[in-house]
Amino acid sequence: MSGPVQLRLVLASANPDKAAEIADILGEVPGLVLLPRPDSVPDVVEDGDTLTENARLKALAVMEATGEPAVADDTGLEVSALGGAPGVYSARFAGEAATYADNVAKVIRELAAAGATEPSQRRARFRTVALVAFPIGDELQAEGEVLGTIATEPLGGGGFGYDPVFVPDGGGGRTFAQMSAREKHCLSHRGQAFWALAAKLREHRA
Numbered sequence: 001m002s003g004p005v006q007l008r009l010v011l012a013s014a015n016p017d018k019a020a021e022i023a024d025i026l027g028e029v030p031g032l033v034l035l036p037r038p039d040s041v042p043d044v045v046e047d048g049d050t051l052t053e054n055a056r057l058k059a060l061a062v063m064e065a066t067g068e069p070a071v072a073d074d075t076g077l078e079v080s081a082l083g084g085a086p087g088v089y090s091a092r093f094a095g096e097a098a099t100y101a102d103n104v105a106k107v108i109r110e111l112a113a114a115g116a117t118e119p120s121q122r123r124a125r126f127r128t129v130a131l132v133a134f135p136i137g138d139e140l141q142a143e144g145e146v147l148g149t150i151a152t153e154p155l156g157g158g159g160f161g162y163d164p165v166f167v168p169d170g171g172g173g174r175t176f177a178q179m180s181a182r183e184k185h186c187l188s189h190r191g192q193a194f195w196a197l198a199a200k201l202r203e204h205r206a
Contacts (some may be wrong), residue, residue, distance in 0.1 A: 007201065009132065010035045012072035014043065017160035018190075022073070025185055029201055034071075040053040041065045050077050051088060051129040052141070058199040059133035069134045075190060077162050079107065079124040079150060082118040090162070100161050104154055107165065111150060120147075122150040124167060126189040130197045140200045144192025151175055161182060 009026075013019045014037050023034050044061045048054040051074040058072035078084045086093035086107070094102035116122050125128035125147045132140045147169050156177030163176035168187045176184050185191035 001028055002008055008032045008033045008035060008068055010033060010062050010066050010068050010070045011037055012044070012058040012070050014038065018073070018075075021181075021185070022071070022194060025191060026071070026198055028098060029198045030094070032201065035068070037062055038066065046088075046091075048074075049088065051127060052131070054088060054139075055129045055131040056133065056139070059131050059139070063133040063135060066133060071130065071132045073128050073130040073190065073193065074126040075126065075161075077107070077124060077126055077166070079111070079122075081114045081123075082107075082110055085110075099183075101154075103160055104165050106145055107150060107162065108152065117152075120151045122148050122152075124148055124166065126162075126168075128189040128193040130190075130193040132197065134135070140195035140197060140204060142193050142200060144189040144194070144196065145187045146187060146192070 009032065011019050011022060011034055013022065019036070026032055026034060041062055042191070044058045046054040046057060048057055054074035055072045059070045060073065062070035074090050075090065076087045078087050090194045092098055094106040111122055125145055128144045130142050149167045151167055153166045155175045158179065159177040165175060167173060167203055171179065173185055176188065
């Protein structure tokens, strides 16, 4: 009896934290082999107007450079009191060379400047679009979303990005950074998106 058909996917993300999360989730797909993005592939200019456009830009660039199917995602934090910002600019909200801490600090500052002191005034959502581009020209896409509240200060030592200030609904009042990786995946935007993508990958190979 033969095993599952092997599928090789090149990870388009060069962010080690994001790549580790994606590998953790997609690692549950039988026969799936995830390959790191080659160092020779330059960073992709993410100038799309939507998360989907940016995810597609990254997946296509890596697929074309390697000749193999590539998987990418784009994620945005949308804060209601900030008019949906930072959105597609989440990774560089505080500037092109911004650190995670820089971006978190800017969100906290801007909420304070907006007078958003109550939890009901600090509502936000995290969205992820995950996309696989195949050399034959087709693609698979899945999305994930989680609603929550922005904390007034960073809490917890886990996760990355905005995890220390994002308190997801249904998480017992904890930030993503206060959860185990498994707890976070079960609630998070990226977990939802990539588990949905994993299901589509299984169907795609059936």
